[in-house]
Amino acid sequence: MGRTATFDRGDVVRAARDVFWSRGYAETGIGELEEATGLNRSSLYHAFGSKKGLFEAVVAAYLEEVVRRRLAPLQRSDAAATALADYVAEMREAIAGGSPRARSGCLLINAACGPLVDDEPELRAIVTRYADELREGVARGVAAARPGLSEAARAPLAEAVASLVIAALAIARTDPDAAVRSLDAVAPLVAGWRA
Template sequence: MGRNQTFDTADAVRAARAVFWAQGYEATALPDLERATGLSRSSIYHAFASKRGLFDAAVDSYLDEVIRPRLRPLTGDDVAPGALDDYLTGLRDALLRGDTLPATSGCLLVNSANAPIGHDEGVAAVVEAYAAELRQAMTAGVRARLPHLPAEAQRTLSDVCVGLVISAFALVRVNREEAARTLDTARAVLASAVAHAGAGDGGSPA
């Protein structure tokens, strides 16, 4: 007869997620995960099969509970014209807030992409899918703000925003203000495109 599980899986995954996010996969040892989750090693293996299994669950949780809620205004059927600027502003504020994991540790997936675990085929596929999801959201935001911009120009502008967002995530661990400045640059590039489009139409942008 199998053992009855006496802990909440989602809570355990969130606790482990915080450790992986702050320390990285390689630097996180099983005793770290035991302390964070309150689970024994045998319970961790029973529930998740391995440290890697727990990491995969943490990444799924990170996408569902951290990344996608922030992107939601850019991924719905009706994206507001100001949704992309709101996203960039909100992310900037989050990275400047010193008591949060985004401010101290950046992005779990960006960090993983630049660590040895990023060479793992499964992790690389998740990071690639995340980048595609981010790009799709940025493109939707650009399209909502600049609907008359040619599609190629929309894609270029969204790629610039994606690159600057990822740069901000990478920078925040060493210089929070520089990360915020990177997002200010993304907002400025978007504002410049809006102003240019308005001037080209002979009037002010909507």
């Protein structure tokens, strides 16, 4: 009979998340995961099946604890007029303020640019759903911020804003100043957009 796990799965996933987030999937070694989580290789493999299994658990937790928490005010059917501006300001502050996680960019966008996505259709599907959630949230935020615009005018504006946000998240790791400039471009773009 096997031993009962004596660790908190959530704590292990969060510790591994920080390593994957800062180093990337391909660059993260199992030794780094052992050190960060306090578990040995066999315990990690027993609990998660593989490094990829641990990464999948990390991605699922990241979506719930980080991404959806930030997107929630945007995704409400009655989103506040300031929801988009608040979302962008929160991201800007995290990146400009030097938060180590924010300066590492977005875990999912980083994963989308790595070799794992090519080999893993499940991860590709997760990243695609994330991008869709982001676009939907931004579209609701644009609609709340500019209720007088027609749907035909709002749709390309929402796509442009989502693209600026994704660009900021993608470049935050290598050029946080450029990421901040992308986010700073959102407010004037939304305010000045014409039908």
